Amino acid sequence: MKGVVFTEFLEMVDDKFSPEITERIIDNADLASNGAYTAVGTYDHTELVKLVINLAAETGAEVPDLVRTFGEHFFHRLVAIYPHFVDDDQDVFAFLESVENYIHIEVRKLYPDADLPSVKTERPGDGQLILTYESKRCLADAAHGLILGCLDHFKVKDKVSIDRKDESEGKGSRVRFNLSKAA
Amino acid sequence: MDIGTLEKRLAREKAARSEAEALLEAKSRELYLSNKELLKASQTLIGQSQQLNAIFDQALTVILLADGDGTIQRANRSAEMTFGREAGELKSTNLYDLLDQNSREAAAEMERRRDPAKKFTAVGNMQEMVGLRADGTPFPLELAVSVFELEGKRHGVWITRDITARKEAQEKQLRLEQELRQSQKLESLGTLASGIAHEINTPIQYINDNAHFLKESFADLMSVLQAYDVLLQKADAHDQFKEQTGAVRANAEAADVDFLKEEIPSSIEQTLDGIERISKIVTAVKEFSHPGTTEMTAIDLNQAIETTLSVTRNEWKYVAETTTDFDADLPMVPCLPGDINQVIMNLIVNAAHAIESKGGENLGKIAIKTSHADGQVSVSITDSGCGIPEANRGQIFDPFFTTKEVGKGTGQGLSIAFNIVAQKHDGTLSFTTEEGVGTTFTITLPAVQASGVKAETEAETKEAV
Numbered sequence: 001m002k003g004v005v006f007t008e009f010l011e012m013v014d015d016k017f018s019p020e021i022t023e024r025i026i027d028n029a030d031l032a033s034n035g036a037y038t039a040v041g042t043y044d045h046t047e048l049v050k051l052v053i054n055l056a057a058e059t060g061a062e063v064p065d066l067v068r069t070f071g072e073h074f075f076h077r078l079v080a081i082y083p084h085f086v087d088d089d090q091d092v093f094a095f096l097e098s099v100e101n102y103i104h105i106e107v108r109k110l111y112p113d114a115d116l117p118s119v120k121t122e123r124p125g126d127g128q129l130i131l132t133y134e135s136k137r138c139l140a141d142a143a144h145g146l147i148l149g150c151l152d153h154f155k156v157k158d159k160v161s162i163d164r165k166d167e168s169e170g171k172g173s174r175v176r177f178n179l180s181k182a183a
Numbered sequence: 184m185d186i187g188t189l190e191k192r193l194a195r196e197k198a199a200r201s202e203a204e205a206l207l208e209a210k211s212r213e214l215y216l217s218n219k220e221l222l223k224a225s226q227t228l229i230g231q232s233q234q235l236n237a238i239f240d241q242a243l244t245v246i247l248l249a250d251g252d253g254t255i256q257r258a259n260r261s262a263e264m265t266f267g268r269e270a271g272e273l274k275s276t277n278l279y280d281l282l283d284q285n286s287r288e289a290a291a292e293m294e295r296r297r298d299p300a301k302k303f304t305a306v307g308n309m310q311e312m313v314g315l316r317a318d319g320t321p322f323p324l325e326l327a328v329s330v331f332e333l334e335g336k337r338h339g340v341w342i343t344r345d346i347t348a349r350k351e352a353q354e355k356q357l358r359l360e361q362e363l364r365q366s367q368k369l370e371s372l373g374t375l376a377s378g379i380a381h382e383i384n385t386p387i388q389y390i391n392d393n394a395h396f397l398k399e400s401f402a403d404l405m406s407v408l409q410a411y412d413v414l415l416q417k418a419d420a421h422d423q424f425k426e427q428t429g430a431v432r433a434n435a436e437a438a439d440v441d442f443l444k445e446e447i448p449s450s451i452e453q454t455l456d457g458i459e460r461i462s463k464i465v466t467a468v469k470e471f472s473h474p475g476t477t478e479m480t481a482i483d484l485n486q487a488i489e490t491t492l493s494v495t496r497n498e499w500k501y502v503a504e505t506t507t508d509f510d511a512d513l514p515m516v517p518c519l520p521g522d523i524n525q526v527i528m529n530l531i532v533n534a535a536h537a538i539e540s541k542g543g544e545n546l547g548k549i550a551i552k553t554s555h556a557d558g559q560v561s562v563s564i565t566d567s568g569c570g571i572p573e574a575n576r577g578q579i580f581d582p583f584f585t586t587k588e589v590g591k592g593t594g595q596g597l598s599i600a601f602n603i604v605a606q607k608h609d610g611t612l613s614f615t616t617e618e619g620v621g622t623t624f625t626i627t628l629p630a631v632q633a634s635g636v637k638a639e640t641e642a643e644t645k646e647a648v
């Protein structure tokens with residue numbers, strides 16, 4: 001997993017909680033990287049899992065909620081880092097379709113070792129989009145958060161509803177998001 | 184943030200920075216290496232493609248690459264030269280437009296024979312077809328077709344070669360062989376004929392002698408018979424030897440002596456006539472074939488023409504009548520008699536062919552005229568044949584140029600004649616012609632000067648060369 005995910009995560013913990021909590025969850029996690037992340041480096045993704053679990057212990061919040069919150073935060077950060085991937089005039093569904101067909105492809109050119117999920121989309125009907133997340137890293141909650149961040153960015157958060165269905169017996173490795181625009 | 188936290192962060196940031204620097208260095212090195220490899224690979228590729236291009240362009244065979252519809256995508260230099268079109272023009276031309284109608288179908292058939300299951304098919308062997316140059320001129324070519332798939336699309340490669348030169352060489356070879364066979368046949372015929380002529384000569388001689396002997400003897404016998412008649416009349420007048428005169432008269436009547444008296448001399452005359460004709464022909468054959476004469480000999484051309492006319496009679500007698508207008512004061516001409524006879528024969532035979540090809544109910548005319556002026560002797564042979572079309576006039580002296588079907592013409596006659604007259608005799612051979620009216624071929628040869636001797640003439644001939 002790319003270091004950018006970790007640096008953004010730790011920054012979010014700094015902002016939303018406190019630098020002290022950040023230090024503690026690093027100290028308690030016993031990480032191979034010692035928590036020294038650079039955005040262009042690549043690290044074991046289980047380090048993120050350990051950090052999230054420790055954060056949950058520190059704050060009493062649920063892990064899935066934390067991961068989703070991070071996803072949402074991460075999306076805004078991605079837009080800030082890679083503004084050229086996002087066309088604000090675009091329809092939100094068209095943008096989500098471009099993740100698999102364009103954005104993640106461009107990401108792979110920058111980072112050939114990136115661990116990217118499969119994010120398939122289809123349009124079953126007017127105002128509807130099915131987005132199917134699939135990844136052995138089981139970060140469906142992060143995907144959920146990214147989608148929320150995306151709706152927020154395009155200012156359609158209250159116009160589009162999300163119905164989430166796990167298709168991997170709750171493991172979060174394959175999850176369907178049915179997005180519907182309000183009439 | 185307390186000092187402890189800040190110190191930790193600083194330590195982490197430092198570690199992260201040196202890691203980032205290491206990563207950057209590693210990436211730089213990777214980039215350098217892969218760049219170098221790319222450069223090497225691209226140089227190899229460039230080299231290979233230059234090599235392939237050179238092969239493609241320098242190949243002496245025509246190579247055409249076309250898409251599935253047969254539209255040409257690449258054509259090499261041989262293709263430009265063979266079809267007389269520039270590569271730019273060839274591109275976007277359809278392959279099939281380079282062939283004549285029949286060949287188009289044959290080529291399509293070749294393509295159809297490909298195995299659709301295979302990605303690559305070379306179809307059969309090279310096939311002979313007819314191609315079209317830019318101006319529509321047809322020419323022979325051989326074609327091999329291969330069909331293959333490239334990036335999921337069907338392509339065709341046509342490899343072809345212009346085989347005009349090969350075809351011409353083959354035809355020339357064929358004609359040469361034919362000519363050789365013909366001349367060998369003629370040579371052995373000539374030898375045979377002169378041998379036969381020689382053999383016939385002796386019996387003809389004594390048949391002739393005997394016939395003359397019979398003629399004279401019969402005249403003598405006639406005078407004896409006349410004397411007997413007088414005797415018979417006298418015996419009758421004196422009424423004596425009745426029995427004997429009766430027997431003589433009965434015998435004479437039985438033998439039809441009166442008839443014999445009249446018929447025997449004329450049958451002997453006819454025999455002598457026939458013998459003379461036979462011996463003339465035999466002499467002609469002997470003179471014509473001239474086996475072994477390779478030296479310049481002064482001959483009487485009028486005589487030679489007469490001889491050649493009688494030898495070639497069979498060639499012209501069904502299509503033409505011949506007339507001769509001989510210059511009675513024609514000087515002797517130093518020549519190779521066999522060769523000059525052959526020239527005259529070729530011209531007479533051509534004249535007969537020209538008359539035959541013109542057709543018509545009536546017999547045509549071949550008029551042969553000899554004359555002399557300024558130490559030159561000319562022979563002209565005029566026919567009332569088809570004439571020579573403008574387009575052919577420049578070519579009739581070319582070896583192997585013929586408008587006649589195989590077996591009748593070899594295209595060698597005039598080329599040989601020209602060679603004999605111009606090269607061997609320092610003479611000229613020319614013609615005037617009008618289509619549908621006729622043609623006159625004229626030979627001029629240097630004559631023996633009235634005062635000169637043979638050696639001088641030869642010296643002059645050499646000087647003129």
Ligand code: HEM
Pocket residue numbers: 001002004005078079082085086096099103104107113114115116117119133135136137138139140142143144146147150
């Ligand atoms: C500007 C838009 C986006 C950019 C530049 C971007 C880029 C990235 C990058 C750099 C990673 C990290 C890869 C790694 O850790 O090796 C990542 C991972 C991921 N992305 Fe995106 N992404 C974008 C939008 C989205 C959206 C809209 C989704 C919504 C489904 C999404 C879903 C994910 C998920 C779930 C992962 C985590 C890896 C995994 O689950 O296997 N991304 N993305």
Ligand SMILES: Nc1ncnc2c1ncn2[C@@H]1O[C@H](COP(=O)(O)OP(=O)(O)O)[C@@H](O)[C@H]1O
Pocket residue numbers: 529533534537566568569570571575579580584585586587591592593594595596597598622
């Ligand atoms: N007297 C002629 N009249 C018309 N055409 C002639 C005559 N003589 C020659 N030719 C033309 O010239 C061609 C070449 O003649 P020649 O060299 O004798 O070859 P060949 O008789 O075997 O065809 C002939 O095929 C014919 O077309």
Ligand SMILES: [Mg+2]
Pocket residue numbers: 529532533592594595596597
């Ligand atoms: Mg001839």
